[in-house]
Amino acid sequence: MSAGTTTRRTFLRFAAGGAAAALCPRIGLGRDRPAAPKRPNILYIFTDDQSVRSVGCYPEAHRWVRTPNIDRLASQGVRFATCYTGAWCMPSRATALTGRLGHGIESLRMVGRYPGSTYDPKQCPFWPAAFRKGGYFTGIIGKWHTGSDSGHGRDWDYSAIWDHTRPEIYGGYYRGQKISFNGGRPKPVGGYSTDNYTRWAVAFVRDRAKDTSKPWYLWLCYDAVHGPYTSAERHKDDYKAASPVPVPKDIYPPRPTKPTYMHRYGVWRRNAAGRPAKGKRTLTGSVQQYNRAVRALDEGVGKVIAALKDTGQLDNTLVVFTSDQGFAWGQHGFAWKYAPYDANLRAPLIVRLPGTVAAGKVCTHPVGGQDLVPTFFALAGLPLPWTMHGHDMTPILKDPAADWPHPVLMENTKYYYGKDTERTTRPGWGSVPWWIFLRQGRYKYIRTLVADEIEELYDLEADPEELDNLALKPVHAKLLADYRRRTIDELKRTGAGMVKTLPPVKASLAVPRSPHAAAPPPGG
Numbered sequence: 001m002s003a004g005t006t007t008r009r010t011f012l013r014f015a016a017g018g019a020a021a022a023l024c025p026r027i028g029l030g031r032d033r034p035a036a037p038k039r040p041n042i043l044y045i046f047t048d049d050q051s052v053r054s055v056g057c058y059p060e061a062h063r064w065v066r067t068p069n070i071d072r073l074a075s076q077g078v079r080f081a082t083c084y085t086g087a088w089c090m091p092s093r094a095t096a097l098t099g100r101l102g103h104g105i106e107s108l109r110m111v112g113r114y115p116g117s118t119y120d121p122k123q124c125p126f127w128p129a130a131f132r133k134g135g136y137f138t139g140i141i142g143k144w145h146t147g148s149d150s151g152h153g154r155d156w157d158y159s160a161i162w163d164h165t166r167p168e169i170y171g172g173y174y175r176g177q178k179i180s181f182n183g184g185r186p187k188p189v190g191g192y193s194t195d196n197y198t199r200w201a202v203a204f205v206r207d208r209a210k211d212t213s214k215p216w217y218l219w220l221c222y223d224a225v226h227g228p229y230t231s232a233e234r235h236k237d238d239y240k241a242a243s244p245v246p247v248p249k250d251i252y253p254p255r256p257t258k259p260t261y262m263h264r265y266g267v268w269r270r271n272a273a274g275r276p277a278k279g280k281r282t283l284t285g286s287v288q289q290y291n292r293a294v295r296a297l298d299e300g301v302g303k304v305i306a307a308l309k310d311t312g313q314l315d316n317t318l319v320v321f322t323s324d325q326g327f328a329w330g331q332h333g334f335a336w337k338y339a340p341y342d343a344n345l346r347a348p349l350i351v352r353l354p355g356t357v358a359a360g361k362v363c364t365h366p367v368g369g370q371d372l373v374p375t376f377f378a379l380a381g382l383p384l385p386w387t388m389h390g391h392d393m394t395p396i397l398k399d400p401a402a403d404w405p406h407p408v409l410m411e412n413t414k415y416y417y418g419k420d421t422e423r424t425t426r427p428g429w430g431s432v433p434w435w436i437f438l439r440q441g442r443y444k445y446i447r448t449l450v451a452d453e454i455e456e457l458y459d460l461e462a463d464p465e466e467l468d469n470l471a472l473k474p475v476h477a478k479l480l481a482d483y484r485r486r487t488i489d490e491l492k493r494t495g496a497g498m499v500k501t502l503p504p505v506k507a508s509l510a511v512p513r514s515p516h517a518a519a520p521p522p523g524g
């Protein structure tokens with residue numbers, strides 16, 4: 001099924017409903033008045049489990065990583081040094097669809113066989129419906145992970161859904177997929193998912209260029225680079241000669257300055273050669289395989305951008321490239337996300353729109369996935385349909401050095417959303433308990449939601465690997481209290497009921513010496 005024909009058919013049905021240009025800002029302007037600025041299209045590229053270490057333009061990337069197309073996007077836009085899009089796949093997408101953190105999303109629940117889930121659209125509306133009402137044509141391609149109702153016809157004019165909530169029907173991450181086009185029965189599509197999604201996105205872009213009556217929004221949700229990290233056949237030999245990856249300092253326990261669950265945590269063991277391995281695969285082999293699967297992603301970005309350029313839409317399209325979260329390879333003992341550390345969660349974020357977004361700049365203000373949605377509404381000139389938790393980023397897109405007084409709150413409440421997060425004593429993921437963190441400026445405060453557990457406070461400028469827990473050092477008591485208060489304030493500002501049920505922190509602090517803390521910390 002071609003994206004072109006189905007998109008056209010769906011569009012005609014939508015336009016016939018009369019809602020098409022109701023709120024277009026050009027309507028009603030006199031001839032002698034300047035035309036309102038054309039509203040931008042929005043291409044939101046959303047990859048899966050992609051660390052900044054796999055994107056060449058990030059200084060943390062392995063030197064052998066090649067992502068020329070994503071790097072070019074960064075050279076023409078703003079690259080954010082620190083973005084926390086979400087804690088794991090599902091809440092990150094829930095935030096991307098609502099502009100709210102999990103604790104502010106009602107009725108979304110994981111039910112049945114993992115990762116089955118459900119929600120009530122009346123209690124949990126998704127904002128693309130408001131974009132449709134506001135005159136945008138909306139589309140989604142790829143991974144869906146927020147309830148079995150993917151919202152075609154309500155939230156989306158065009159949809160090509162790989163429904164991860166029903167893996168028994170929809171197949172695997174990379175091959176053997178069935179796709180539901182425009183709400184239809186899932187059909188086998190063959191091929192490799194990254195290349196398929198790129199092809200459908202290119203068709204979408206070309207098709208929308210034929211209709212200049214309305215701008216469009218496309219959420220392009222690649223399944224890469226989630227496990228099992230399958231590369232395209234043409235990339236299967238890439239990076240095999242790449243140099244071994246550095247072994248993170250705290251890949252093996254003990255980690256006495258971290259909360260109890262981290263003391264003995266670790267999935268890596270020394271193999272016969274003394275190198276870290278997980279099962280039969282070495283750390284280096286794992287990181288090479290992961291980055292091989294990024295190659296087709298980068299090519300996909302190049303192809304979709306080329307289609308925008310070829311159809312004359314590139315410079316009126318806000319292009320956003322990010323991932324639902326990052327992924328740790330060895331850091332703190334993980335081969336996972338979920339944990340509150342930058343190595344696990346920090347995602348790339350690159351934004352391009354000439355004239356509105358600075359070119360070739362880096363923004364060091366930490367931001368969150370919750371900030372992107374109000375930014376889309378601001379650039380579209382549409383009112384927010386409900387209170388969102390993030391903030392319009394347009395001032396720092398224009399000038400990345402401008403003031404940005406907003407902290408980033410993140411949380412991991414496993415399967416739970418809305419009022420269900422008010423009972424904070426539920427089990428976590430594996431051995432990782434529930435947590436919240438607040439990042440503002442150079443410091444990050446982490447609170448593990450376990451009674452009488454220590455807090456964590458890291459200086460990400462002096463200690464980007466988060467090995468030196470300042471919360472344990474009396475000299476930083478004032479800074480710790482300040483960040484604890486900021487976190488409580490942010491929970492209150494966003495209406496988090498859990499603020500009343502947070503487990504108490506450990507009252508008296510022993511000061512265990514970290515085997516990894518090198519230099520003494522700077523003053524508070």
Ligand SMILES: [Ca+2]
Nearest residue numbers: 048049089324
């Ligand atoms: Ca993910």
